[in-house]
Amino acid sequence: MNIIISNSSQDPIYQQIVIQIKTAIMNEELSRGDALPSIRSLAKELLISVITTKRAYEELEREGFIETVPGKGSYVSGQNKDLIREKRLATIEKKLTEVITDSKLLNLSLEDLQNILRLLYTE
Amino acid sequence: MDNILELKNLKKSYKDFTLDNLTFNLKRGSVMGFIGPNGSGKSTTIKLIMNLIKKDSGAINVFGLESPKHDKEIKQRIGFVYDENYFYEELNIMEMKNILQPFYKNWNDTVFEKYIKEFELPKKNKIKNLSKGMKMKFSLAIALCHNAELIIMDEPTSGLDPVFRSELLDILYNIIQDENVSILFSTHITTDLEKIADYITFINKGKLVFSKTKDEIIENYALVKGSKDLLDNNTRGEFVSIKETSFGFVALTKDIIKARKIFKGNCIIEKASLEDIMVYTVRGNV
Amino acid sequence: MLIFNLIVKDILIQKKTLLYSLIYAIFASAFFSSLGPNGFGLYMLSPMAITYMFITLAVSYDDKNKSDIIINSLPLKRSEIVISKYISIFPFAILGFVYSILIGFIGKAIGLPMFTRPISVFNIVFVLTSVCIFSSIFFPVYFKIGNLRMKFFNVILLMLIILLPSSAIDYATKNPNNIFFQKISYFISNTSSFTQYSLALIIGLIFFLISLMISIRIYNNKEF
Numbered sequence: 001m002n003i004i005i006s007n008s009s010q011d012p013i014y015q016q017i018v019i020q021i022k023t024a025i026m027n028e029e030l031s032r033g034d035a036l037p038s039i040r041s042l043a044k045e046l047l048i049s050v051i052t053t054k055r056a057y058e059e060l061e062r063e064g065f066i067e068t069v070p071g072k073g074s075y076v077s078g079q080n081k082d083l084i085r086e087k088r089l090a091t092i093e094k095k096l097t098e099v100i101t102d103s104k105l106l107n108l109s110l111e112d113l114q115n116i117l118r119l120l121y122t123e
Numbered sequence: 124m125d126n127i128l129e130l131k132n133l134k135k136s137y138k139d140f141t142l143d144n145l146t147f148n149l150k151r152g153s154v155m156g157f158i159g160p161n162g163s164g165k166s167t168t169i170k171l172i173m174n175l176i177k178k179d180s181g182a183i184n185v186f187g188l189e190s191p192k193h194d195k196e197i198k199q200r201i202g203f204v205y206d207e208n209y210f211y212e213e214l215n216i217m218e219m220k221n222i223l224q225p226f227y228k229n230w231n232d233t234v235f236e237k238y239i240k241e242f243e244l245p246k247k248n249k250i251k252n253l254s255k256g257m258k259m260k261f262s263l264a265i266a267l268c269h270n271a272e273l274i275i276m277d278e279p280t281s282g283l284d285p286v287f288r289s290e291l292l293d294i295l296y297n298i299i300q301d302e303n304v305s306i307l308f309s310t311h312i313t314t315d316l317e318k319i320a321d322y323i324t325f326i327n328k329g330k331l332v333f334s335k336t337k338d339e340i341i342e343n344y345a346l347v348k349g350s351k352d353l354l355d356n357n358t359r360g361e362f363v364s365i366k367e368t369s370f371g372f373v374a375l376t377k378d379i380i381k382a383r384k385i386f387k388g389n390c391i392i393e394k395a396s397l398e399d400i401m402v403y404t405v406r407g408n409v
Numbered sequence: 410m411l412i413f414n415l416i417v418k419d420i421l422i423q424k425k426t427l428l429y430s431l432i433y434a435i436f437a438s439a440f441f442s443s444l445g446p447n448g449f450g451l452y453m454l455s456p457m458a459i460t461y462m463f464i465t466l467a468v469s470y471d472d473k474n475k476s477d478i479i480i481n482s483l484p485l486k487r488s489e490i491v492i493s494k495y496i497s498i499f500p501f502a503i504l505g506f507v508y509s510i511l512i513g514f515i516g517k518a519i520g521l522p523m524f525t526r527p528i529s530v531f532n533i534v535f536v537l538t539s540v541c542i543f544s545s546i547f548f549p550v551y552f553k554i555g556n557l558r559m560k561f562f563n564v565i566l567l568m569l570i571i572l573l574p575s576s577a578i579d580y581a582t583k584n585p586n587n588i589f590f591q592k593i594s595y596f597i598s599n600t601s602s603f604t605q606y607s608l609a610l611i612i613g614l615i616f617f618l619i620s621l622m623i624s625i626r627i628y629n630n631k632e633f
Contacts, residue, residue: 170633173481173482174481175478175481175482175632175633176632176633177630177632194484194486195484195485195486196484197484198482198483198484198485199484203482205478205482207475209474209475209476209478209479210474210476210479211422211470211474211476212473212474213422213470214421214422218421221421222414222417222418222421222422223479223483225411225414226411226414226483226484226485227483227484
């Protein structure tokens with residue numbers, strides 16, 4: 001697994017780590033039960049702070065991608081890939097529903113909404 | 124997580140300088156960068172923690188023990204690295220070590236030898252013939268081989284080249300693999316801290332500016348660059364300080380999200396480095 | 410014990426002095442044999458000067474390297490640091506005596522003219538008392554004002570310690586009618602050496618202990 005941090009990216013470093021580990025799990029580079037490096041050794045390898053790696057792992061755990069066993073370390077969680085994908089899709093649908101509701105209140109048409117989406121997507 | 128170091132309303136007055144109500148904590152297992160311009164009070168604070176000078180008022184707790192009441196016990200567990208070498212210049216490394224060793228209960232010679240080898244320090248050379256970098260590494264070796272739980276470093280890298288400073292960073296990363304070790308690193312070379320520090324405490328003119336996680340600082344501070352006609356009484360108030368040139372302005376904001384909303388698209392908004400934050404804050408007299 | 414280690418440190422940092430003082434002792438015994446009664450140079454002047462050398466050189470090394478900062482960063486009480494300095498004068502004095510005895514022994518064995526007698530109790534008591542009194546004045550001043558400003562003071566102090574007893578005796582012999590001196594001579598002729606020596610040592614120690622307490626107080630309040 002490769003984790004490459006960009007200092008000039010808009011995304012905070014912990015976010016970059018979260019995304020890259022998630023991708024690795026989704027691509028099956030990491031499989032269920034694989035051990036992740038400890039937060040301290042990851043910090044050392046990436047030359048960042050321990051708090052940053054901890055935050056990344058906490059978010060990954062919150063989203064169900066990894067499990068942390070106290071005293072032992074973090075492992076790719078048992079949830080299978082499709083289930084995770086479904087969960088994420090459900091979250092996206094929920095958020096989009098909220099956006100649609102707000103847009104209707106502003107009298108935005110579907111086309112207006114699509115334009116905005118197009119603009120933001122390509123940003 | 125408990126606090127390995129607690130400073131509360133610490134006060135120390137000199138004729139033309141006062142350390143005023145300094146309060147911050149260092150959590151166990153973390154690295155704290157202690158930054159501020161020269162003369163801001165960093166060395167004074169460290170000397171107070173090491174009981175080299177006496178506080179006027181306030182509280183210092185190390186490992187949960189009151190200082191200076193439990194000074195001797197506290198110092199057993201502290202490893203210190205100062206900016207200047209105060210060792211006996213006529214002695215060599217082993218002789219100096221032999222002088223210091225008996226004072227520490229938990230001295231571990233194997234660890235010392237390991238560091239001497241790793242740092243490639245010559246055992247038989249007189250200390251006065253060692254380079255500044257080697258002296259610093261020796262200081263560090265001494266600080267690390269008696270199971271110290273708190274490493275205090277007072278400007279350890281001043282006068283040392285970037286290559287060496289990067290080596291030191293590697294060494295520190297190795298040290299903190301042990302989650303029981305905490306580091307307080309005072310410096311005005313902020314690039315050293317940008318990577319490893321978990322927390323940053325910034326003092327200026329004896330007063331605390333902030334003590335927060337480094338991530339929080341890096342994620343919220345920003346440099347805003349744009350043309351001067353964007354500055355009016357409202358927008359000026361948004362900034363910590365502003366530098367105006369003939370060609371535009373550069374300003375520091377504490378709130379990048381707000382700045383993006385206000386200036387949307389009209390300005391360049393960039394991440395501020397710790398050095399930027401320090402320089403602009405000191406200039407703005409916040 | 411930690412104090413022991415501090416004393417060892419004071420010796421370790423001046424290994425060269427071990428040699429210089431030996432050389433000094435050899436010369437002192439020869440040069441000063443004419444200054445006073447037999448053995449004055451060897452058994453009194455020399456141990457006193459050697460102790461003085463060790464004390465002031467230890468202190469000047471500490472000062473040159475600003476090692477006060479390291480020493481006070483170690484797990485030590487300030488009082489322990491002060492006590493170690495005070496106790497250190499005894500091993501230094503003993504070293505001075507050892508050199509003197511060695512030189513005297515060798516000198517006598519070779520058959521040199523000035524080495525006719527071994528060290529006497531009077532020598533030892535006199536040296537120890539003077540050294541105690543010297544330190545009692547030296548250390549509080551050193552702890553208060555530091556080594557740099559002391560250099561001139563050191564020399565004056567040393568001269569006083571050496572010259573005061575002899576000029577006092579001088580004055581006494583020229584003024585036999587002085588009541589004070591009469592009382593003292595009466596005392597000296599009517600008490601045993603043992604009493605006199607014990608008294609001298611006790612007086613020395615009293616100065617010593619009072620000075621120790623003053624130094625501890627000074628050092629406890631010192632800022633680095």
